[in-house]
Amino acid sequence: MTTKSISSPVPDAWYPTLAVFMLAIGLVVTASFFIYEATSSRKNRSLVKELTTAVVASVFLGFGSLFLLLSSGIYV
Amino acid sequence: MGAMANFRKSIIFSVLFFYSMLLVKTLSSSPPSSNLQILTAERRIDLTSHIVRVYLTLKVENTGEAPAAEVLLAFSPAQFDHLALVKAAAAVGKKKKKTYLPLEVNPSDHPDAPNGTKYYSISLLKPLGKAESITLEILYMLTHSLEPFPAEISQSESQLVYYHDSAVILSPYHIKQQASMVKTPTSKVESFTRVEPTDRSGTELRYGPYEDRHPYSYSPVIIHLENNNAFAVVEELEREIEISHWGSIQVTEHYKLAHAGARHRGIFSRVEYQSRPSISGVSSFKHLLAELPPRVHSVYYRDDIGNISSSRLRTNSKKSELLIEPRYPLFGGWKATFIIGYGVPLQDFLFESDGGSRYLNYTFGCPLSETVVDKLTIKVVLPEGSKNPSAKAPFTVEQSMETKYSYLDVIGRTVVVLEKKNVVPEHNVPFQVYYNFNPMFMLAEPLMLVSAFFLFFIACIAYLHMDLSIRK
Structure with a gap:
């Protein structure tokens, strides 16, 4: 019987780095989202651009916060 | 005065048992299969710890015509209740090249047994033919079998215990020749029942050799000896093993530890305990050693108050050793509750089997050395989305299922609960929990976080697109 050990898809040692970078990118994109919302008027705002920025920001923030949880020892 | 009374008591006891010894009971009733006989039997009883280990070497011969497939071991009802483990192996080969093949041992029921005798049956690998013989090595362990006497001692006294057994081996078969050796922890033995020939030298007590004993021969003996070892008993141990496919297994162990020796009487003087450790509190213990897996990380040791700082962790490539000191030394009857937790890397314990299912391979039992666990509960918390869980252990355990909510x-999460009573260190063997898991379920947690953030952005967009002003 051949046994194969199962390990995490992402090495444990990368978790802190991944958390920092993904959260940083996520926060920058979030900032650009709010800057866009504040600087453009209601008439010439494009919904597609808003939604793409929101999706990119939430993906980075979501995975960033997951890696933050993992690196702080909360293994979900 | 107390010592005098104890002395008198022990004299009365030994006289009583001298008389009871004269009434050596020889019960002759129909044994379950009487074609077997035991040529030589040697029994070594190890009383050096609070767990009684008995090593039995039997040379069994089949004198009948019909082949015998099983050999019965008999136990008195009192011993049977305290049995934690029975293991048997057959010795194969000559002296130098001797190898041992493990045999299956199961409790077996015989309602017509005399005096409520209980049995374990050893299944032989191949039936024993006519006039054939086999050598069996048997190990059985008894817990809670050393009865403290006196039952209460003060801080400066040494702990004395009674051990009850039979001078001759209880067996449903005729035993041609037998001898028993009892190993005591110190050479201090207050009294012991004599069944001639009996011999004592140093830390060894020898009963026998006895020749030609009938089936079910029994001659009770009492040994009153000194035993100052740590009578560490975990009354309840709950181990929670939480698997995360993101790379870690978290183990949390809740202990209810007790000293099961002679109860402490009178006051406890810390000054005396600290200044004269060789004579004060000899039966107490103040630290325990836990053996944890290698590559263990984030170890903690705490109780309801908070962190307990008196612990040491040593790690090497083979194992990790955690030396824990409870908040106070434990005397007879004292208890301590605490929690030990740690994390281990996932790849050391989680594997994929041929059928595509995953399994956890972890050690059963209690990591504390030389400790009896009265009730052990192991909870294996599987990741969310696991299907078809099943557990496999080398001995019988009670299984049930639960659901747990975590982060x-x-x-x-599906929880596989395994329960076992009367666990000894020899039960620290691997067990497996099999389950099916689709790796896509691992994305459930990050997607949950992503959708939470996305909902926030949608709310922001919706708010900024709405015109909530009253004035046009």
């Missing part, structure tokens, strides 16, 4: 859970 970022929606449907709850």
Whole structure:
């Protein structure tokens, strides 16, 4: 019987780095989202651009916060 | 005065048992299969710890015509209740090249047994033919079998215990020749029942050799000896093993530890305990050693108050050793509750089997050395989305299922609960929990976080697109 050990898809040692970078990118994109919302008027705002920025920001923030949880020892 | 009374008591006891010894009971009733006989039997009883280990070497011969497939071991009802483990192996080969093949041992029921005798049956690998013989090595362990006497001692006294057994081996078969050796922890033995020939030298007590004993021969003996070892008993141990496919297994162990020796009487003087450790509190213990897996990380040791700082962790490539000191030394009857927790890397314990299912391979039992666990509960918390869980252990355990909610859970995690009573260190063997898991379920947690953030952005967009002003 051949046994194969199962390990995490992402090495444990990368978790802190991944958390920092993904959260940083996520926060920058979030900032650009709010800057866009504040600087453009209601008439010439494009919904597609808003939604793409929101999706990119939430993906980075979501995975960033997951890696933050993992690196702080909360293994979900 | 107390010592005098104890002395008198022990004299009365030994006289009583001298008389009872004269009434050596020889019960002759129909044994379950009387075609077997035991040529030589040697029994070594190890009383050096609070767990009684008995090593039995039997040379069994089949004198009948019909082949015998099983050999019965008999136990008195009192011993049977305290049995934690029975292991048997057959010795194969000549002296130098001797190898041992493990045999299956199961409790077996014989309602017509005399005096409520209980049995374990050893299944032989191949039936024993006519006039054939086999050598069996048997190990059985008894817990809670050393009865403290006196039952209460003060801080400066040494702990004395009674051990009850029979001078001749209880067996449903005729035993041609037998001898028993009892190993005591110190050479201090207050009294012991004599069944001639009996011999004592140093830390060894020898009963026998006795020749030609009938089936079910029994001659009770009492040995009153000194035993100052740590009578560490975990009354309840709950181990929770939580698997995360993101790379870690978290283990949390809840202990209810007790000293099961002679109860402490009178006051406890810390000054005396600290200044004269060789004579004060010899039966107490103040630290325990826990053996944890290698590559263990984030170890903690705490109780309800908070962190307990008196612990040491040593790690090497083979194992990790955690030396823990409870908040106070434990005397007879004292208890301590605490929690030990640690994390181990996932790849050391989680494997994929041929059928595509995953299994956890972890050690059963209690990591504390030389400790009896009265009730052990192991809870294996599988990741959310696991299917078809099943557990496999090398001995009988009670199984049940539960659901647990932890971080970022929606449907709850399946928990496999394994329960076993009367666990000794020899039960620290691997057990497996099999389950099916689709790796896509691992994305459930990050997607949950992503959708939470996305909902926030949608709310922001919706708010900024709405015109909530009253004035046009």
